Amino acid sequence: MADARLGQWLFLLACAVTLLKAAGVPVEITYVHSAIAKGAVCLDGSPPAYHHDKGFGSGINNWLVHIEGGGWCNNVTNCLGRKNTRLGSSKQMLKAIAFSGILSNRKMFNPDFYNWNRIKVRYCDGASFTGDVAAVNPATGLYFRGARIFRAVIEDLLAKGMGNAQNAILSGCSAGGLTSILHCDNFHALLPAGTNVKCVSDAGYFINVKDVSGAQHIEELFSQVVETHGSARNLPPSCTSKLRPGLCFFPQYMASQIRTRIFFVNAAYDSWQIKNILAPGVADPHGTWHECKLDIKNCSPTQLKAMQDFRVQFLSAIGGMTGCPLKGMFIDSCYAHCQTEMQETWLMADSPVLNKTTIAQAVGDWFYGRTPFQKIDCPYPCNPSCHNRVFDPNQHLIEQ
Numbered sequence: 001m002a003d004a005r006l007g008q009w010l011f012l013l014a015c016a017v018t019l020l021k022a023a024g025v026p027v028e029i030t031y032v033h034s035a036i037a038k039g040a041v042c043l044d045g046s047p048p049a050y051h052h053d054k055g056f057g058s059g060i061n062n063w064l065v066h067i068e069g070g071g072w073c074n075n076v077t078n079c080l081g082r083k084n085t086r087l088g089s090s091k092q093m094l095k096a097i098a099f100s101g102i103l104s105n106r107k108m109f110n111p112d113f114y115n116w117n118r119i120k121v122r123y124c125d126g127a128s129f130t131g132d133v134a135a136v137n138p139a140t141g142l143y144f145r146g147a148r149i150f151r152a153v154i155e156d157l158l159a160k161g162m163g164n165a166q167n168a169i170l171s172g173c174s175a176g177g178l179t180s181i182l183h184c185d186n187f188h189a190l191l192p193a194g195t196n197v198k199c200v201s202d203a204g205y206f207i208n209v210k211d212v213s214g215a216q217h218i219e220e221l222f223s224q225v226v227e228t229h230g231s232a233r234n235l236p237p238s239c240t241s242k243l244r245p246g247l248c249f250f251p252q253y254m255a256s257q258i259r260t261r262i263f264f265v266n267a268a269y270d271s272w273q274i275k276n277i278l279a280p281g282v283a284d285p286h287g288t289w290h291e292c293k294l295d296i297k298n299c300s301p302t303q304l305k306a307m308q309d310f311r312v313q314f315l316s317a318i319g320g321m322t323g324c325p326l327k328g329m330f331i332d333s334c335y336a337h338c339q340t341e342m343q344e345t346w347l348m349a350d351s352p353v354l355n356k357t358t359i360a361q362a363v364g365d366w367f368y369g370r371t372p373f374q375k376i377d378c379p380y381p382c383n384p385s386c387h388n389r390v391f392d393p394n395q396h397l398i399e400q
Contacts, residue, residue, distance in 0.1 A: 028096050029097075035148070041148075042124035048149040054117055066118070083142060099120070100342065102340040103118045113364070130182060146229065158191075169200055180204060185236075203338045205251045207251075261327070265363070268376075273310070274307060294392075296335040346359055
């Protein structure tokens with residue numbers, strides 16, 4: 001018994017040491033002060049910012065631009081609530097952050113992109129970098145300038161060497177993953193003609209479905225985001241010429257028209273979407289979903305049935321991407337959200353796999369053309385490699 005317990009402790013210690021190594025060295029923040037003159041500013045008027053870990057060796061002319069996530073603000077009150085936080089002001093952002101997963105500089109943890117120029121663009125506009133309202137209400141002092149921020153940051157990176165890029169990726173997680181979808185072709189157009197450009201969206205394929213009460217909660221929220229931020233002019237015209245602009249914020253209505261190669265990493269039971277699209281607080285006034293949203297193992301048979309139905313709707317929404325040679329996908333059946341930034345889910349000995357392939361290997365094989373990858377997992381709970389999220393009950397569930 002003692003030997004077995006010692007073995008368990010040694011295993012846990014080894015895992016902890018590995019994770020500490022994977023965390024990486026903190027990367028300092030860079031403020032794009034030149035963006036202020038272009039009106040490309042955060043909600044509070046402060047300059048946009050990013051963290052840049054420079055490439056080396058054979059990766060010196062390769063660039064990975066990763067967009068931070070953080071939800072959206074859909075009205076003035078909501079945006080005022082973000083204005084003086086890191087999601088609305090570069091003044092509130094950490095001066096240095098650790099890179100891991102797809103941003104790691106260690107070959108053993110990120111074999112295909114470890115020596116690239118790796119950039120994390122901070123998110124401070126509240127509309128996935130799509131807004132552009134010229135006027136600023138003096139009563140609120142809110143700037144809706146996300147589209148200008150995107151262009152100003154990319155132009156700054158082009159001047160700092162990305163203009164010589166051989167390979168370039170636009171990636172992102174959650175609201176940043178949506179950015180990498182909405183701006184994929186824009187990013188490609190800003191890069192030199194000879195650059196090999198592709199995009200990777202992690203947990204950015206938000207779907208338009210009714211919540212458990214039967215209401216179109218997420219459709220209304222996205223329409224309000226687009227209206228508040230003046231995003232319509234910066235959404236794909238191929239979509240807005242046919243549909244209401246609010247619908248064109250959903251990948252299912254515009255992603256099939258993306259001309260640049262793109263890879264989708266998503267959980268079919270995306271924990272953010274389950275908590276905020278399928279069962280948001282407004283649709284669950286008595287809190288019957290609370291324990292289920294904290295831990296999928298707590299879900300009742302009825303709740304699991306609703307989640308299985310959500311998976312079917314998700315697969316239908318992304319179905320137009322299957323079979324297209326320009327698109328890649330890794331759709332697992334985990335209760336998770338954002339799997340490329342976390343080392344545990346990007347590339348570790350026990351990371352989630354599909355067809356015996358980790359997310360890191362699938363994305364790398366697809367990017368370099370070694371092997372095409374379009375895999376969809378079997379229904380929950382079939383995949384034992386999943387790292388299903390378990391949320392702290394004392395932590396506020398982010399709901400909009």
